[in-house]
Amino acid sequence: MQxxxxxxxxxxxxxxxxxxxxxxxxxxxxAAPKLGLAQTxxxxxxxxxxxxxxxxxxxxxxxxxxxxxxxxxxTGSVEAEKLAIDQINEMGGVLGRxxxxxxxxxxxxxxxxxxxxxxxxxxxxxxxVFGCWTxxxxxxxxxxxxxxxxxxxxxxxxxxxxxxxxxxYTGQEATQQIIAxxxxxxxxxxxKSFYLLGxxxxxxxxxxKIARKxxxxxxxxxxxxxxxxxLGATGFNSVINKIKLKKxxxxxxxxxxxxxxAFYKQLKAAGIDMTKEKPLLLTISVTEDEIRxxxxxxxxxxxxxxxxxxxxxxxxxxxxxxxFKAKYGEDxxxxxxxxxxxxxxxxxxxxxxxxxxxDIDKVREASPGIELTTAPEGYVKIHENHHLxxxxxxxxxxxxxxxxxxxxxxDLVEPNPFPEGYQ
Amino acid sequence: xxxxxxxxxxxxxxxxxxxxxxxxFSVFVLxxxxxxxxxxxxxxxxxxxxxxxxxxxxxxxxxxxxxxxxVPGLMPVSFFVxxxxxxxxxxxxxxxxxxxxIRFLYKRPLDTLLAxxxxxLILQQTYRTIFGAREVGVTLPDWMMGSLPxxxxxxxxxxxxxxxxxxxxxxxxxxxxxxxxxxxAQVRAVVQxxxxxxAVGIDTERVDRLTFGLGCGIAGIAGSAFTMIGxxxxxxxxxxxxxxxxxxxxxxxxxLIGTVASAFxxxxxxxxxxxxxSGSMAKVLTLLTxxxxxxxxxxxxxxxxxxx
Numbered sequence: 001m002q003x004x005x006x007x008x009x010x011x012x013x014x015x016x017x018x019x020x021x022x023x024x025x026x027x028x029x030x031a032a033p034k035l036g037l038a039q040t041x042x043x044x045x046x047x048x049x050x051x052x053x054x055x056x057x058x059x060x061x062x063x064x065x066x067x068x069x070x071x072x073x074x075t076g077s078v079e080a081e082k083l084a085i086d087q088i089n090e091m092g093g094v095l096g097r098x099x100x101x102x103x104x105x106x107x108x109x110x111x112x113x114x115x116x117x118x119x120x121x122x123x124x125x126x127x128x129v130f131g132c133w134t135x136x137x138x139x140x141x142x143x144x145x146x147x148x149x150x151x152x153x154x155x156x157x158x159x160x161x162x163x164x165x166x167x168x169y170t171g172q173e174a175t176q177q178i179i180a181x182x183x184x185x186x187x188x189x190x191x192k193s194f195y196l197l198g199x200x201x202x203x204x205x206x207x208x209k210i211a212r213k214x215x216x217x218x219x220x221x222x223x224x225x226x227x228x229x230x231l232g233a234t235g236f237n238s239v240i241n242k243i244k245l246k247k248x249x250x251x252x253x254x255x256x257x258x259x260x261x262a263f264y265k266q267l268k269a270a271g272i273d274m275t276k277e278k279p280l281l282l283t284i285s286v287t288e289d290e291i292r293x294x295x296x297x298x299x300x301x302x303x304x305x306x307x308x309x310x311x312x313x314x315x316x317x318x319x320x321x322x323x324f325k326a327k328y329g330e331d332x333x334x335x336x337x338x339x340x341x342x343x344x345x346x347x348x349x350x351x352x353x354x355x356x357x358x359d360i361d362k363v364r365e366a367s368p369g370i371e372l373t374t375a376p377e378g379y380v381k382i383h384e385n386h387h388l389x390x391x392x393x394x395x396x397x398x399x400x401x402x403x404x405x406x407x408x409x410x411d412l413v414e415p416n417p418f419p420e421g422y423q
Numbered sequence: 424x425x426x427x428x429x430x431x432x433x434x435x436x437x438x439x440x441x442x443x444x445x446x447x448f449s450v451f452v453l454x455x456x457x458x459x460x461x462x463x464x465x466x467x468x469x470x471x472x473x474x475x476x477x478x479x480x481x482x483x484x485x486x487x488x489x490x491x492x493x494v495p496g497l498m499p500v501s502f503f504v505x506x507x508x509x510x511x512x513x514x515x516x517x518x519x520x521x522x523x524x525i526r527f528l529y530k531r532p533l534d535t536l537l538a539x540x541x542x543x544l545i546l547q548q549t550y551r552t553i554f555g556a557r558e559v560g561v562t563l564p565d566w567m568m569g570s571l572p573x574x575x576x577x578x579x580x581x582x583x584x585x586x587x588x589x590x591x592x593x594x595x596x597x598x599x600x601x602x603x604x605x606x607x608a609q610v611r612a613v614v615q616x617x618x619x620x621x622a623v624g625i626d627t628e629r630v631d632r633l634t635f636g637l638g639c640g641i642a643g644i645a646g647s648a649f650t651m652i653g654x655x656x657x658x659x660x661x662x663x664x665x666x667x668x669x670x671x672x673x674x675x676x677x678x679l680i681g682t683v684a685s686a687f688x689x690x691x692x693x694x695x696x697x698x699x700x701s702g703s704m705a706k707v708l709t710l711l712t713x714x715x716x717x718x719x720x721x722x723x724x725x726x727x728x729x730x731x
Contacts, residue, residue, distance in 0.1 A: 066556070067548060067551065068658065069658040069661065071551060071556035071657070071658075072556050072557050072558060072656050072657070072658070074556075075555075075556045075557060200702070200703040226701075227701045227702055228701050228702055228703045229701075229702035229703060230702065230703050230706050232661065232662040233662075233702060233706075234450075234649075234652065234653045234654075234662055234663070235447050235450070235693070235694070235697075237442075237443030237446060237447065237580075237583075237694070238440065238443050238694050238695075238697035238698045238702075238705075239697060239702060240443075241436055241439045241440050241443060241698065242698060244436070244439070244576055245428065245432065245436050245576075257654075258558065258653065258654035258656060258658075258659050258662050259654075259662075260654070261558060261653060261654030261655075262652055262653045262654060265582070265651065265652055265653070266580070266652060268568060268569070269568065269569065269570055269580035269581065269582045269583065269651075269652075270570060270578060270580055271569070271570035271572060271578035271580070289557065290558075292557055292558060292559070292560055293557065293558025293559065293560055293654050293655070293656060294558075294560065295560035295561075295562070296560075297568075298568075
């Protein structure tokens, strides 16, 4: 911001030069805030609905569990969202306003999530909330967001069957994650028989339902078994025996949380060497984050179908990984959801700038069609249905706990939260 | 479901399945022994049992990391060193907790439930602060992973064998301490009649403290052993607590033999049903069976005859 009153003419010259420079560098948005107050629209214009927006700040909420059982998964999302907010602020903020975040703890408890969401929307009047992880927590806050008209950026891959005007889903919905992966094992690995496994709640069950339909109706292959285990189950020896008896080509595993560690350790101990790919293991629930607990040596050889892996080779991702490690330490790992959480603040910023306003209704209207060319996963775009167009990739687990990307879909996969013929 | 398989395949699978049941049995015994001592002998409902187990797991994690960095040559035996340390760490914490909290609650056993539940939350958050919210991977010596292939299908998991061996050793040790040692006689005396035990010169407070410490120490060993088969995170202890109480209550809280018998019954039922049904359904049926039997026999499978 320049306060020099004397040199008005030289200042506009300077501004013009800056603008030319900016255009030449094709930096566009990044340079805009440097131009000072003239670019910052007055608060009365960008905030007609009494949100927590001042002349130089805007408040947003971060709502994840940092205590309780889910903290294990949600920590990465919190870190990514804070990193994105920092980076946006370094670039000058949104519509000339620095982002300030208010962080609330959902404490792995769904009613607490709803209560904190209400607090963020009603008391703090935040312009957007980045948060939730489990479907249960999202379902708990949904009525709150719809009643008080808030905007939630939800990062997790999930079962679909939902589309709210008050949520932008930055993770993949089930069909995006599942179908490309199944097609790949069927075509590339010649898989004919599948054993479906999952933790016993809505996401694995819905996902396996879609998987079964696709396997039976579209691939013409066979599902030889389907099993569910209570969340937190630690004994998998019986089902491993069953798998040995049925000899499927593919174990399709959607196990979550601490159970994962038990499952992969016991699978290895039972002599199933996944690097031999007999059977091959395909998962949609194990990101680099989970592998830290499982241990790379226990899951080496498995395949995962998701939209993002830390090892992805492109310029955006290299920058993102470097920035993340600089902030949170060399040992930190980045999983699919962490990356999706990182996209949240950027997508919101783009929508606000397109709308020229922080008002929730205008941001919602501006959201479909928003493109993010700087996303670590590459290019993404918001669909009419509030989900993201994104590529699906197959990663091959290595002993160091990283995935090596062995395949990616040629085009962006269209999000289809209400898949016809799959329900 | 067996029509498509040959007899040799079926034979192998039943052998494997029997082994899986035995491993589950060992796991149940190991996790329930510590609680059986604390709940059964002292009447304290220790909801923080799982957190004492996880303390053992974290001690194992730290020890193996230190050994790997400082004396890599000792790596093959690091696990057993860790297990001993886990016993003492969990035992020491247990005694501290007994001194600071439990001893004021012996007359109010139901309140121990709330107090130890609070303790479990505090411990979980402490682990989260110290070790981070994410699970940690415990590096195990190579020889402990993998399996011994007997035939094409029958492969014996080495970690299963180790868990069984540890369980056997700990059970024998506990049986010896409780039924063959002077300390065990004192513990049983205090359980049966506290006032009388005090009158004949037994330091009941000391016995209480050591008993609680012993129970927690065994939990620590269990946690250490479970790094081979399960996860190590701040709230991993929660994965075990329900099963643990189930085993102890079903067996008859006051009887150590009952604990072993009930672990055997539940593990075999569960592992067999898991084979024929889905994992969740097996759990439901197991719980229903236990509830049914407890309705007929509220005192559990075995019960000590005590004059009250």
